[in-house]
Amino acid sequence: MTERIAELAQRLVIGHKSDGRCVYDEQAKCELVKLYRETGVSVAKLARDCGVNANLLTT
Known part of the structure; x- marks a missing residue:
């Protein structure tokens, strides 16, 4: 599972807005939420x- 989390972390941020956000x-964000719901790992x-x-x- 750690490899899956690491792979998602690499794909999650695709850029930055002009204000730094x-x-x-x-797709990666949806997969991350799905992973949270399936595994029961704490959100934090x-x-x-x-x-x-x-x-x-x-959210």
Whole structure:
């Protein structure tokens, strides 16, 4: 599973806006939420491993 998380983390951020905010790949974001729901790993741990805010996974 760690390899899957690492692979998703690499694909997640596809760019940055002019104000510095990240632009996320929609498919990778959906896969990340699906991974969270399937595995039962805490939102905080999964978000930390992927380098994103936990709010990204819960909204």
